[in-house]
Amino acid sequence: MVQGHKPIFAVIPAYNEELTVSMVVHLTARYVDHVIVVDDGSADRTAEVAGYAGAEVIRVDPNRGKANAMKIGIQRAKELGCGIVVFLDADGQHDPAEIPMVISPVLHDDADLVIGSRYLVDSDETPRYRRVGQKTLDYATNLGKNLKITDTQSGFRAMQCSKIDCRAFKSDGYNVETDMIHYFLERGLRILEVPVSVRYDVPHKHKKNPIRHGLSIISHIIGLISYRRxxxxxxxxxxxxxxxxxxxxxxxxxxxxxxxxxxxxxxxxxxxxxxxxxxxxxxxxxxxxxxxxxxxxx
Structure with missing residues (x-):
């Protein structure tokens, strides 16, 4: 979309999101050159709806988790000559109109990974239980690092395609956001946050029990810290x-x-x-x- 730059791709991992994926694809296509939806073993018509909306759809069956879906999307984007890849959730929580703001630091070579943060601008829209859980995960992820990230679990992020090797990037399930931060930090790459908005009045909201999800990520983070520090x-x-x-x-x-x-x-x-x-x-x-x-x- 920007003259003189390699194509900008959007990778959207999706699981049972037939109600919202079409809207997300349509709005996202305004700001990127190509949209890839990775349907992670959906039992509904997510893949069909995303295809009608104009996205390239990659189907994964059975369901193998968000991390696997994102890596498949990254690999496909790299095969097509991607310069920058932006990630959004398929449930409609993220506003595609904010894509230019998220990718801008990468376009201008000010960052290698940009994370869209819900907390750089104070907002009362985040449910209290989610804010408490998020702060706990942020603290655990930031433990022992000089860089302090305010929204470590945000799925709205952009990066240079060339900065990640899917064979070396190890992650599983919903740990992918944390693992991506560790991957970039280990290689001395630049991470920046920009403010974004988030909607919580979406049809499916989070698909996993928030307590179980949080404990799973914390246990994974403890394992990472144990290995590295x-x-x-x-x-x-x-x-x-x-x-x-x-x-x-x-x-x-x-x-x-x-x-x-x-x-x-x-x-x-x-x-x-x-x-x-x-x-x-x-x-x-x-x-x-x-x-x-x-x-x-x-």
């Missing part, structure tokens, strides 16, 4: 367990010397705390050494 994940808790163990151990010794009272169960807890703490710190040092060796070899 073992000193933070294992070393810090281990250190505090050892300190707490010695403090209570001193208390047990003091009561024994001055009062003649021996706290047997408390002493067992002290021993357990110190042993587990030392094991955690040892694990952290070993894992950190292995990571350093791998990085040196790379």
């Amino acid at each position: 073992p000193l933070l994940t294992f070393g810090v808790p281990g250190f505090f367990l050892v300190v707490i163990g010695f403090l209570f151990g001193g208390y047990v010794f003091q009561r024994l010397v001055y009062d003649g009272v021996f706290h047997y169960y408390l002493l067992m807890m002290v021993a357990f705390s110190i042993v587990v703490g030392i094991l955690l710190m040892t694990t952290a040092l070993i894992l950190n050494s292995l990571i350093m060796i791998v990085k040196m070899e790379l």
Whole structure:
């Protein structure tokens, strides 16, 4: 759509969105050169409706999750010579009219990945339970990073196609937004946020239980942090367990010397705390050494 630039593609993962996908495709087509809808095993007429609306439709059967659908869309866009790819949800929550604003930093080479954030402009439209859950996920994702992202789970984002290798980008299900951030950060690429609006009065809303969905993402994030930052994940808790163990151990010794009272169960807890703490710190040092060796070899 912009002269002198490679084509701009939209990739829209969809699952049972026959009520909204046509509208999303029509509105999106105004701002991009090509629309790809990846129908992730829908049981309704999502693929048929998206095709009538003018999108290229890729059908996946059975359902394999959002991450797989997005990677399929990225790979197809790259095959067709894509320069920039923008992602939107098929449920109508995102406003395609904001696509120019989302892709602008990528077009002007100010960012490699742009995330549309619901929270850069304060809004009361976000349901309270979702805002609390979102902030928790943001904090977990940002833990240990210099870059602070306000909307880590936003599905409205754009990036340079050349900056991602689908073979190296590992992700599964609804963890894709978090994994994409880690992928870009690991490679020293630039991430920027821009403000976007979101509608919550859509037909299907979120398809997964929000509590189960949030816990799944948090457990995945903890796994990522454990792998990449073992000193933070294992070393810090281990250190505090050892300190707490010695403090209570001193208390047990003091009561024994001055009062003649021996706290047997408390002493067992002290021993357990110190042993587990030392094991955690040892694990952290070993894992950190292995990571350093791998990085040196790379």
